[in-house]
Amino acid sequence: MRKKDLLSLTPMDIEEFLAGMGEKRFRGKQIFQWINKGIKDFDKMTNLSKPLREKLKDYAYITNIEIKEKLVSNIDGTTKYLFLLDDYNIIEGVVMKYHHGLTACISTQVGCAMGCTFCASTLKGLVRNLRAGEMADQILTMQKDMGERISNIVLMGSGEPLNNFHETIKFIKIINDEDGLNIGNRHITLSTSGLVPQIKALADLQIPINLAVSLHAPNDALRKQTMPIAKKYSIKELIESCKYYIDRTNRRVSFEYALIRGINDDEAHARELSDLLKGMLCYVNLIPVNTVEGKEYKKPNIGDTGKFQQILRGSGIEATIRREMGADINAACGQLRRKYLQKQ
Numbered sequence: 001m002r003k004k005d006l007l008s009l010t011p012m013d014i015e016e017f018l019a020g021m022g023e024k025r026f027r028g029k030q031i032f033q034w035i036n037k038g039i040k041d042f043d044k045m046t047n048l049s050k051p052l053r054e055k056l057k058d059y060a061y062i063t064n065i066e067i068k069e070k071l072v073s074n075i076d077g078t079t080k081y082l083f084l085l086d087d088y089n090i091i092e093g094v095v096m097k098y099h100h101g102l103t104a105c106i107s108t109q110v111g112c113a114m115g116c117t118f119c120a121s122t123l124k125g126l127v128r129n130l131r132a133g134e135m136a137d138q139i140l141t142m143q144k145d146m147g148e149r150i151s152n153i154v155l156m157g158s159g160e161p162l163n164n165f166h167e168t169i170k171f172i173k174i175i176n177d178e179d180g181l182n183i184g185n186r187h188i189t190l191s192t193s194g195l196v197p198q199i200k201a202l203a204d205l206q207i208p209i210n211l212a213v214s215l216h217a218p219n220d221a222l223r224k225q226t227m228p229i230a231k232k233y234s235i236k237e238l239i240e241s242c243k244y245y246i247d248r249t250n251r252r253v254s255f256e257y258a259l260i261r262g263i264n265d266d267e268a269h270a271r272e273l274s275d276l277l278k279g280m281l282c283y284v285n286l287i288p289v290n291t292v293e294g295k296e297y298k299k300p301n302i303g304d305t306g307k308f309q310q311i312l313r314g315s316g317i318e319a320t321i322r323r324e325m326g327a328d329i330n331a332a333c334g335q336l337r338r339k340y341l342q343k344q
């Protein structure tokens with residue numbers, strides 16, 4: 001029998017697992033509480049009987065990722081981690097310090113299959129999906145290392161969360177549980193490149209998390225140049241799925257727009273984007289693109305970025321320019337892992 005990763009299970013899953021072993025279901029909550037406090041050693045779960053602890057050692061394990069490398073920004077304290085998984089794969093996580101507390105950006109896959117041309121995570125394609133426990137353990141490990149509670153989670157690290165749908169949903173349920181990390185759904189943001197059927201499926205679950213959609217272009221022709229997913233789903237279909245999400249969850253959707261100099265950052269693009277989003281319950285996050293080694297993209301001029309924002313605002317669309325965090329430590333998605341793989 002394959003051992004079960006208990007950190008990948010909700011309290012109800014653990015109860016089922018225990019019942020399957022002929023154990024009392026109520027122990028599930030106790031085990032879930034221990035695990036989500038970061039306890040990885042069954043012998044430290046002092047309210048469980050010794051025979052149960054021994055049985056758990058035989059039939060279960062608890063994901064334990066290790067910090068392989070850590071970089072702290074001298075500019076803003078952003079902390080970037082390279083984690084080693086039990087199969088020796090490497091993923092990244094980042095903790096950013098904001099006035100409202102710590103926000104963790106976590107990975108949902110090793111690598112990524114989506115092929116966005118501005119992103120370092122996808123350079124070697126998708127290696128594998130992460131288990132829910134490997135996502136949760138990124139938070140537990142960063143929290144322990146920082147010595148402070150992490151209150152906001154963004155699923156914006158390596159990977160397309162909706163391409164690992166089942167484990168991502170399980171992860172959200174695990175960290176939202178009041179016996180675990182107790183992170184409110186409104187403090188969780190899932191970022192997607194725009195998988196239309198999965199956005200609808202997520203909407204139908206009616207979990208009121210924040211949905212961030214990577215748009216990056218106001219029309220299909222331009223979007224296809226940077227995001228291969230645009231060849232599968234048109235912007236029209238994508239916007240319809242976002243409207244469906246808003247209807248089902250009552251949540252505002254955010255659109256991520258990476259500004260790339262000379263590609264998608266001129267005034268005509270801003271006007272086209274305004275027309276596309278006008279009247280929608282949404283806002284736009286403008287992200288001056290990070291330079292990725294091996295790619296030709298350049299950061300937009302500050303003036304152009306400001307103009308772009310003004311045009312959107314002029315159409316009644318809220319738009320913010322994302323402040324760059326950890327500029328001195330390669331904090332952009334996938335860059336540190338890429339450097340590490342190159343060194344190997």
Ligand code: SF4
Pocket residue numbers: 112113114115116119120121122157158159160192193333
């Ligand atoms: S931007 Fe996101 S979806 Fe696109 S390749 Fe990078 S990790 Fe994947």
